[in-house]
Amino acid sequence: MSAAVIHLQHVGVAYPRYTHPRDALLEWVLRRPRHTLFHALRDVSLSLDAGDSLGIIGDNGAGKSTLLKLLAGNLAPTAGTCVVQGRRSALLELGTGMQPEFSGVENARMGLALRGLTHAEITAKLPEVLAFAELGEFAQQPVKTYSSGMVVRLVFAIAAVIEPDVLIVDEALAVGDQYFQKKSLDRMREILRNGTTLVFCSHNLYQVREMCRKAVWLERGTVRLLGDAQTVVDAYQDAVRKRTPVGADLRVCPDRCELEGAHVGAPLLGNVTLNRPHFQTHDRFAVTVQAIRGNRPLSDVHIGIVIRRNDDIQCFGISTLHDGVQMQDHGNGVVSTRFVIERLPLLSGEYCLEVWLIDASGVHVYDSRERCCHFRVQQASQQQGVGMAWLPHRWEVVVESPEVATDAVAA
């Protein structure tokens, strides 16, 4: 037997597919096959040790949920072997296994029992589950009255509070609000540190990269790439970008209006252009923004730019107003400005821009363009660190004794 906590060898899962629903019944009555086999997973091999974390990524229909169900023990392989050792706890499709008529407390008891806890363990763990889920008085209400966010709180609390040997988490977390998502991710990190093995599936590639050491990219049921999370996520993003039609490259955001001759009326944004579609960390980054000043004086036309990561995190926002920059008119009512970052500090990821045309008070918005100029940043290597941005830093060798250092901080 392998020492790995999870060990899959040449695993395959094939689902029977019927042309017509009645074929399943006919097959059973006539005892003659009336289905074809659809291979949702083929020849999947991987091993995870205690404390390992694996992200599963891939397109819709790639086989991610099938792999999770297999690991959770909800599905048996039709080929190969799948060994998962220790107590596993899975957070799969939202609300699976919940009894809608039962209260949150009753469902929590049931969920803990189904995960193999004894009566005494359930009694000990129940307050922790309820505290984590933060359902308040709703804990006593039937689950059918819960919002989807409340269901995911309860399901995650049950799955995570018991510190299983293997925790399997599907996309379901995305249903929770930002506060609970952060709390859940923090909890996942905590139990990872305590030696739990995590399998995490998400379309949010940042979460996969942040949470997982390894990742597997599934493509039409087979392993396209298995390796460290950063490499696999980068390769997947590369492939997605390559098959994006050229017309969908939004490096240049098109005009919404004819610039020439548009001298009257409210100011409007024109072209917004990036100097390149892909960047490496520390490349020169430049965005040129055109606008029509319309009937406004130059002093009352300002450009604001926000760089946003594709999980909606705002990385940086600034405006000509903040920086005290005065726009220049080309003489035809068109103004343009270039926003330049000489050494782009962003780390690997997909980003886009928001561009705002604002007045001198910064309150009135003449025009805006959201989610435009999509671009990608790739860092040269993992040595550049993880996260969103490369921050200037240095390491200093500390020669004082710890007491001296503590005193210095206290002082």
Ligand SMILES: Nc1ncnc2c1ncn2[C@@H]1O[C@H](COP(=O)(O)OP(=O)(O)OP(=O)(O)O)[C@@H](O)[C@H]1O
């Ligand atoms: N019970 C089933 N019977 C027949 N085919 C199935 C069954 N369940 C899944 N499939 C098929 O297996 C393939 C893989 O499905 P799966 O749900 O694992 O994909 P996924 O990667 O999780 O997709 P998504 O990102 O859309 O959730 C799909 O083509 C799906 O149609």
